[in-house]
Amino acid sequence: MSAEWTFQVSFRPMRLVTLVHRGDATHDNILETREFGVNFASDDQAALASLAGAYTSKEVHKLSSELFQTYSAKSIRAPMVSGCFFNAECRLVETLETGDHTMFLGEVLEVASNPDKGPLLYSQRRYWQRGQLLSKKPLAYATCTISGDLYRINGRLQGVENYPQTVTVTVSNTNGMQIVRENVDTDQYGYFELVKPNNPALKGTYLAKAEWNGQVGSAVATFN
Numbered sequence: 762m763s764a765e766w767t768f769q770v771s772f773r774p775m776r777l778v779t780l781v782h783r784g785d786a787t788h789d790n791i792l793e794t795r796e797f798g799v800n801f802a803s804d805d806q807a808a809l810a811s812l813a814g815a816y817t818s819k820e821v822h823k824l825s826s827e828l829f830q831t832y833s834a835k836s837i838r839a840p841m842v843s844g845c846f847f848n849a850e851c852r853l854v855e856t857l858e859t860g861d862h863t864m865f866l867g868e869v870l871e872v873a874s875n876p877d878k879g880p881l882l883y884s885q886r887r888y889w890q891r892g893q894l895l896s897k898k899p900l901a902y903a904t905c906t907i908s909g910d911l912y913r914i915n916g917r918l919q920g921v922e923n924y925p926q927t928v929t930v931t932v933s934n935t936n937g938m939q940i941v942r943e944n945v946d947t948d949q950y951g952y953f954e955l956v957k958p959n960n961p962a963l964k965g966t967y968l969a970k971a972e973w974n975g976q977v978g979s980a981v982a983t984f985n
């Protein structure tokens with residue numbers, strides 16, 4: 762079957778869940794065999810995903826279609842789909858009735874991946890291909906946290922070729938008066954932090970800005 766509600770929920774042990782409607786053939790198959798194969802389709806497998814979701818195997822032998830090439834799993838009996846982005850053989854660990862679907866928690870026994878393939882995406886009932894990497898465009902964000910007699914500007918500069926970089930952090934008060942202007946180095950991932958003493962007597966709103974080559978991340982915090 763096609764099952765878009767399938768995702769990883771643990772690294773170690775590696776586990777994933779899939780949510781299956783109670784009337785589906787796959788639902789009873791998993792309960793009976795206590796194992797299942799997950800095949801994350803690649804972006805050239807939209808027809809295959811559409812077919813798997815259009816019929817029930819109570820009535821149609823879906824794997825008879827030429828669209829499906831399968832290989833034998835190492836640790837489970839279910840056939841695995843070839844040409845996918847990622848495959849995982851799973852042993853059923855737990856089931857949870859969530860409403861009209863049952864959540865099957867699976868422990869991953871074997872994986873296979875195909876790094877040359879892109880994943881097939883499904884949104885708004887349509888199939889999509891992965892688009893442009895967002896972090897390729899530089900972007901900056903900032904936060905302002907005031908706690909007692911300190912305030913802290915935390916943020917990140919993303920999508921830049923090399924780190925560390927120097928970010929200019931400014932903090933102004935409600936009257937537009939600049940109270941801090943400092944250059945802060947990011948770490949190797951682009952994260953930065955600036956901690957300053959806060960005068961508890963000075964109530965009001967702070968506007969923090971982090972700037973790098975025209976990229977600006979800003980944050981507003983009120984200290985009462």
Ligand SMILES: Cc1cc2nc3c(=O)[nH]c(=O)nc-3n(C[C@H](O)[C@H](O)[C@H](O)COP(=O)(O)O)c2cc1C
Binds near residue numbers: 762767782788810816
């Ligand atoms: C793209 C796509 C995603 C789907 N995702 C789910 C899902 O996450 N859970 C589910 O129960 N049904 C989902 N369905 C519907 C099932 O795939 C469909 O009911 C299928 O016929 C069940 O097959 P079976 O009876 O052979 O198990 C999806 C269908 C499509 C086309």
